Amino acid sequence: MTSLEEHVADRDRWARGPRGPLALVTAQAVEQPQPVWPVPGRWAPAPGGLSVTAEATDGVVVDGVPVDGTELVAGHTAVVPSLVAFPGGLAGSVHGTTLRVWDPASDAVARFDHIARFPADPTHVTTGRYTPVDGLEARGSVRDAAGDPLLVAGTVSAVIGGVAAHLLAVQAAVHRGTPRLQLIVQDATSALPEDDPGSSHSMGRFLFLDDPGTEAEVALDWDRLVLPPCAFSYQYACPIPPEQNRLTVPIRAGERHPVDASGAVLH
Template identity: 75%
Template sequence: MTEPSLADHVAERDHWARSARGPLALVTTQLVEQPQPVWPVPGRWAPAPGGLTVTAEAADGIVVDGFPVDGAVLVAGDQAVVPSTVAFADGTAATVHGHTLRVWDPASDAVTRFATIARFDASPSHVTSGRFRATTGQEDRGSVVDAAGDPLVVAGTVSTEVDGAPLELLAVRSAVHHGVARLQLIVQDATSALPEDDPGSSYSMGRFLYLDDPGADALAADDSGAEVLLDWDRLVLPPCAFSFQFACPIPPEQNRIPVPLRAGERHPVDATGAVMH
């Protein structure tokens, strides 16, 4: 599949940020370990095999999988073959991950305030090449964790250079995107340490870069790996840059780049240009 143009990529990212399931719409993330209410939605929620149960009356206006709730109903989590859909009378919605209820408000204050994702100016010089070498065996596995602290599958390393600084970055497996297998780099750089109102700053916890997975080509017989392109103008903010309801993955030590990467996304901003989060 042909990669979208940078302009299309930018438009897609802004649309995602303000969408009904985008990061600005997430208003509550609540782990449910015992029967309890969850702000700001009605019903009483409890852990159950495969998700949560919600107990409510018809007057509460909760709809699960297209049917009004009047009693106790199972809400299947996102690991189910068919995850449940949950809608509330005020236009909010919910999803379940494990035993965690996530509440989404497409008209949240953050969605209303959002103007765009501030970015560094793009440049052809921001596209560099590197060599991807796949990990064989168990080396490096478990050395990179997601926002929940669970280990990510380390795919290998990417050797490249930025402003004269040689880098050996850990790459993890990412979800297939538009039918294409991808690798993910979780990185910080010198712009992350600057105050957020500095025009040269980026989000303090780091950013993501996705690469096409070269697959079997990375296991070249001469052990030189496979060539990959790193388009730093496509550095993107993690969901935690938009909402405190998301936790941030920590970039591994070798992915903390000592030079500034003045490329890609910087911060979500409002109409005045003020950083939102």
């Protein structure tokens, strides 16, 4: 595991990256042939993704080949998803029937300074007991940033702020070759900044932990609580924390908000 300092630097670098959440300017569902702002071409649903119809002068490039006619843009479930380039440095990809467009020179990227965090403290590292479950799919309200339902992996029982909690854990994507679990949590700091200057993101935060694959004690490093992508861009859907993950106690650890140089919250 990387050090906390490396983790913080990686997160700031990810946030401002050319495919980071601050660069996402459009996530348009395409249900019929239509244009999509702010890029050229006419987009339509197609088996395996979307099709784009454009002239060579439009400057649309799919998988390194300029489009002059109609081409398939393979979606995220393809063996090799398509990458799309547009004039002005914009880039795109397809998730389901949604066209996502990134602008590395977006206003949000230009304004961003860092992710505000609560002060780190060694006491923020605690433990819990992970108990896996089999074949239980998360309810429709438990979804990732793209709105897709998540698969329940088990529960993590822990004492948080003196209160016993039994947190729902969902399966997360493998990270650097390591299987992981994800906790989607709200706590008493989850509030709008104008309502509480000491708040964290109102819709909650994520904690990732290594998946032991069996019932076991797991480390909970609350200083590694991270913001969901929806904290950076309205183009993402915010996941709704499961009811048992909505804590009444504050967790004053981890990320709070993306901010500009003055400390003002970006989103």
